[in-house]
Amino acid sequence: VATIRDVARAAEVSIATVSRVLNGSPKVSEDTRRRVWEVATGLDYWPHGAARSLTTSRTHTLGVLLPDLFGEFFSEVIRGIDSAARSHGLQLLLSSSHAEARDVIAAAGAMRGRIDGLVVMAPDGGTPDALERVRQRFPLVLLNPRTPVEGCSSVSIANLEGAHAAVRHLIALGHQRIAIVNGPAGNADAQGRLAGYRRALREAHLPRTPELEFAGDFTESGGYLECARDVAVVGFDDIASVRYLDPPLTTVHVDTFELGERAVRLLVAAMESPSSRAQHEVLPATLVVRRSCGAPAGDGDAATLASRRVLARGGDQKTMQATAGSNNARRHQS
Amino acid sequence: VATIRDVARAAEVSIATVSRVLNGSPKVSEDTRRRVWEVATGLDYWPHGAARSLTTSRTHTLGVLLPDLFGEFFSEVIRGIDSAARSHGLQLLLSSSHAEARDVIAAAGAMRGRIDGLVVMAPDGGTPDALERVRQRFPLVLLNPRTPVEGCSSVSIANLEGAHAAVRHLIALGHQRIAIVNGPAGNADAQGRLAGYRRALREAHLPRTPELEFAGDFTESGGYLECARDVAVVGFDDIASVRYLDPPLTTVHVDTFELGERAVRLLVAAMESPSSRAQHEVLPATLVVRRSCGAPAGDGDAATLASRRVLARGGDQKTMQATAGSNNARRHQS
DNA sequence: TTGTATGCGTTATCAT
DNA sequence: ATGATAACGCATACAA
Numbered sequence: 001v002a003t004i005r006d007v008a009r010a011a012e013v014s015i016a017t018v019s020r021v022l023n024g025s026p027k028v029s030e031d032t033r034r035r036v037w038e039v040a041t042g043l044d045y046w047p048h049g050a051a052r053s054l055t056t057s058r059t060h061t062l063g064v065l066l067p068d069l070f071g072e073f074f075s076e077v078i079r080g081i082d083s084a085a086r087s088h089g090l091q092l093l094l095s096s097s098h099a100e101a102r103d104v105i106a107a108a109g110a111m112r113g114r115i116d117g118l119v120v121m122a123p124d125g126g127t128p129d130a131l132e133r134v135r136q137r138f139p140l141v142l143l144n145p146r147t148p149v150e151g152c153s154s155v156s157i158a159n160l161e162g163a164h165a166a167v168r169h170l171i172a173l174g175h176q177r178i179a180i181v182n183g184p185a186g187n188a189d190a191q192g193r194l195a196g197y198r199r200a201l202r203e204a205h206l207p208r209t210p211e212l213e214f215a216g217d218f219t220e221s222g223g224y225l226e227c228a229r230d231v232a233v234v235g236f237d238d239i240a241s242v243r244y245l246d247p248p249l250t251t252v253h254v255d256t257f258e259l260g261e262r263a264v265r266l267l268v269a270a271m272e273s274p275s276s277r278a279q280h281e282v283l284p285a286t287l288v289v290r291r292s293c294g295a296p297a298g299d300g301d302a303a304t305l306a307s308r309r310v311l312a313r314g315g316d317q318k319t320m321q322a323t324a325g326s327n328n329a330r331r332h333q334s
Numbered sequence: 335v336a337t338i339r340d341v342a343r344a345a346e347v348s349i350a351t352v353s354r355v356l357n358g359s360p361k362v363s364e365d366t367r368r369r370v371w372e373v374a375t376g377l378d379y380w381p382h383g384a385a386r387s388l389t390t391s392r393t394h395t396l397g398v399l400l401p402d403l404f405g406e407f408f409s410e411v412i413r414g415i416d417s418a419a420r421s422h423g424l425q426l427l428l429s430s431s432h433a434e435a436r437d438v439i440a441a442a443g444a445m446r447g448r449i450d451g452l453v454v455m456a457p458d459g460g461t462p463d464a465l466e467r468v469r470q471r472f473p474l475v476l477l478n479p480r481t482p483v484e485g486c487s488s489v490s491i492a493n494l495e496g497a498h499a500a501v502r503h504l505i506a507l508g509h510q511r512i513a514i515v516n517g518p519a520g521n522a523d524a525q526g527r528l529a530g531y532r533r534a535l536r537e538a539h540l541p542r543t544p545e546l547e548f549a550g551d552f553t554e555s556g557g558y559l560e561c562a563r564d565v566a567v568v569g570f571d572d573i574a575s576v577r578y579l580d581p582p583l584t585t586v587h588v589d590t591f592e593l594g595e596r597a598v599r600l601l602v603a604a605m606e607s608p609s610s611r612a613q614h615e616v617l618p619a620t621l622v623v624r625r626s627c628g629a630p631a632g633d634g635d636a637a638t639l640a641s642r643r644v645l646a647r648g649g650d651q652k653t654m655q656a657t658a659g660s661n662n663a664r665r666h667q668s
Numbered sequence: 669t670t671g672t673a674t675g676c677g678t679t680a681t682c683a684t
Numbered sequence: 685a686t687g688a689t690a691a692c693g694c695a696t697a698c699a700a
Contacts, residue, residue, distance in 0.1 A: 001470075003677060014687045019679060029685060044467060048447035050384040050393070051677030054692045059384070060444075061427070069416055071574075075409035082403055082430055091444060093395070094426040096416055110394075110425060113382035113693080114448070133378060136335075240405075241575030337693060348671045353695055363669060385693030388676045447677080 002043040011039040022047065053113075060089060062267065063115035063138075065107055066096045067122075072239035073256055077143070080260025081119060088268055090116070101127040108134045117267045119260075122146060122188075139270040141263050146188040148280065153266040155259060155281040159192030160199070162252035162285025166234045167200035169250075169287055173294060175232060179212035190215070193236065232293035236285075247291035254285050336377040345373040356381065387447075394423060396601065397449035397472075399441055400430045401456075406573035407590055411477070414594025415453060422602055424450070435461040442468045451601045453594075456480060456522075473604040475597050480522035482614065487600040489593060489615040493526030493570075494533070496586035496619025500568045501534035503584075503621055507628060509566060513546035524549070527570065566627035570619075581625035588619050 004022075008015040013032060020028050021036040028036075053059040062085050066074055078094075085092055093115055095107045104127050108118060118134065121143035131149045134140055142154035163180070170178050180197045183190035194213065201208055235242055235251035242249035262281055269276065338356075342349040347366055354362050355370040387393040396419050400408055412428075419426055427449055429441045438461050442452060452468065455477035465483045468474055476488040497514070504512050514531045517524035528547065535542055569576055569585035576583035596615055603610065 005677080015678080016680085016687060016689090017685085020686090023679080027685060032685085046443045046446040046471065048388075048677050049445065050388045050447040051692090052447070052679075054382075054384045054388055054677080054694090055679040057692075061448075069409070069413040072406065072409065075403070075406065078412075079403040082428065086429075086431060092428040094416065094428050095420075097420060109380045111383065112380040113384040113386070114395075137380065241578065244575065244579055246580035338695095339693080349694075350672080350696080351670060354670090357695080361669065366669085382693050385676090386695075388678090388693080389695045391676075 002045045003048070004045070007036065007040050007043060007045050010043060011036045059114055059116050061091045061093050061115045062264065063093045063108070063111045063118040064095065065098055065104060065118065065120040066094075067098055069096045072241065073237055076239075076256035077121070077260040080257035081264050082260075083257070084261040084264035088264070090264075090268075101130040105130050105133065108137070112137060117141070117271045119143060119263045119267055139267055139274065141267040141270065143259065143263050144188055146186075151278050153270055153278045153280065155262045155266060155283060157189065157192075157254050157259070157283050158285040159189050160196035162236065162254070162287070163193035163196030164200045165196075165285075165287040166236070166252050167197050168204075169234065169289070170232060170293065171200065171204045171206070173232065176206060177209070177212065178206070179214065181214045181216045183216060183218040185215050187218075234287075234293060238288055243290065245292070250290045250292045251288055252285045253288045254283060259283055336379045337382070338379070341370065341374050341377060341379050344377060345370045393448055393450050395425045395427050395449045396598065397427045397442070397445045397452040398429065399432055399438060399452065399454045400428075401432055403430045406575065407571055410573075410590035411455070411594040414591035415598050416594075417591070418595040418598035422598070424602075435464040439464050439467065442471070446471060451475070451605045453477060453597045453601055473601055473608065475601040475604065477593065477597050478522055480520075485612050487604055487612045487614065489596045489600060489617060491523065491526075491588050491593070491617050492619040493523050494530035496570065496588070496621070497527035497530030498534045499619075499621040500570070500586050501531050502538075503568065503623065504566060504627065505534065505538045505540070507566065510540060511543070511546065512540070513548065515548045515550045517550060517552040519549050521552075568621075568627060572622055577624065579626070584624045584626045585622055586619045587622045588617060593617055
């Protein structure tokens with residue numbers, strides 16, 4: 001509970017001098033510097049953050065707004081954000097569960113004067129000009145934005161390309177009836193993936209079947225499909241646990257950790273030179289072939305059989321599944 | 335960038351009146367109240383958090399110190415913390431990667447003046463009197479403390495009881511050689527689990543075999559065991575993904591979400607009445623029997639066989655595995 | 669009901 | 685090299 005004034009009194013100097021010592025100003029005699037340090041540690045003095053940032057108008061803190069915290073996807077995003085922030089000596093002010101635009105505004109408003117910049121993962125509903133109001137308060141970086149915001153850096157996922165590669169893979173394996181279990185229609189990721197899915201079908205001259213386009217909710221249970229036939233499955237995001245499924249899930253891999261890391265890098269850049277132009281980075285989404293579409297090594301029947309169980313259990317958080325009915329008449333009973 | 339003064343000027347009142355309106359003071363005429371509100375929203379005025387908390391000495395923010403952010407365990411803890419905090423209108427200042435005592439001190443110090451209370455999950459090394467220095471700054475709650483701190487609420491996991499139940503289960507199934515893949519020796523969780531493990535052995539009059547007590551690191555790879563025999567496996571923590579393993583993992587279940595939730599509840603209680611006595615809650619750890627120790631329904635052989643694969647892939651974050659060589663001479667080749 | 673003035677704990681701009 | 689002192693943006697006790 002000691003303030004800078006207490007230290008000054010005890011060290012018999014002015015508070016200005018104490019401040020100089022604490023901030024490592026060179027214009028202090030070695031003698032008093034030592035004395036002040038001793039007194040400060042003796043009183044166990046801790047500077048008051050709010051007071052400090054009131055004068056400096058810097059908080060050394062980054063705000064983070066997420067729609068949710070559930071599951072390995074967000075977990076890794078935060079870890080990436082934290083890692084990058086920490087390497088810049090920045091703390092994290094976290095706030096989640098922002099479904100609507102005015103939630104975002106409210107949360108950002110509560111952060112006014114407490115952060116130097118903000119990372120926002122906008123919710124499905126999209127936040128049209130709401131983000132514009134935020135942007136003129138502090139530097140802003142968007143994570144996977146539904147639509148770009150003027151003068152605002154962003155980093156997003158190559159959803160279209162990822163889904164495209166996934167469906168092409170299934171087609172190459174000989175599948176013809178290919179379904180997509182997607183996210184909500186308004187969701188930016190979902191839209192990109194749907195576009196990739198459709199493009200791949202188009203390129204292969206396969207018909208587009210509305211009944212095979214499911215608008216899920218990115219949850220595990222959302223991945224359930226009522227289907228009694230064997231299917232090949234490919235997921236999206238490659239969260240850690242899917243490789244332990246049986247069979248290991250073939251997925252589109254996205255480096256979620258890096259997603260968060262990059263956002264912070266862009267944010268720091270924007271903070272350091274506010275005049276610099278906004279940058280838009282896109283994280284690659286690459287196909288990782290494991291065994292849920294049939295084993296590469298030839299024991300395809302067993303793998304295909306097993307893949308049915310994976311599907312029945314549902315997918316994973318933030319997971320898109322492109323499914324295909326086997327047209328090779330491989331049928332088994334587990 | 336509008337301050338309270340700008341609003342006051344534009345509304346032709348004093349800043350005191352603006353402050354009153356913003357904070358919902360009743361002693362304001364309905365007329366001026368409306369006018370101030372209009373001007374404030376017109377100027378898109380956002381109160382400055384640091385300034386506000388400098389005068390009120392309240393921040394509406396909780397600090398959270400964790401040793402790490404990796405995996406489903408911490409993910410759920412944070413989610414629980416966030417959920418409870420949000421229900422109290424509190425924000426979260428997050429900081430992770432605190433291995434040593436002085437890391438904790440440093441992180442807590444950086445939070446001085448920015449938080450109203452602190453939740454700390456102390457690292458393995460333990461933080462003897464370091465936490466004492468923290469405690470006299472703001473209300474403090476410990477998550478799974480290695481050793482209790484005077485006047486400091488805590489919530490921990492019934493590690494001993496959980497491990498005890500797990501080992502008893504294995505013994506009841508007829509296993510005699512039971513190993514434990516644990517965490518670091520200094521870790522509080524690890525110590526409790528080891529005690530429970532040993533007690534169960536003792537009660538069953540089974541010999542204690544030092545070679546079967548492995549000090550792992552709570553990571554997935556740490557769960558690897560070089561063993562060519564079939565084993566039954568039981569994990570600890572019951573993170574979401576283990577039920578999707580094949581066979582589904584029998585584990586000691588801990589409500590990790592609630593762990594975080596409770597910590598915040600205790601913290602809020604301590605914040606509201608600083609004079610109240612410290613409370614120590616213990617979260618139950620109950621055995622959930624799935625199939626990794628043999629199927630309850632009788633197809634034990636197949637399940638035991640499959641369980642070997644689970645072990646070979648390693649356990650999970652924050653997972654203890656009690657493993658047992660089958661003494662029933664059930665041997666299979668996968 | 670409203671305004672004035674003081675203080676919250678720092679940093680920074682002046683002097684000295 | 686050091687010390688007054690004025691901000692920083694706001695809340696509040698006290699006056700009016």
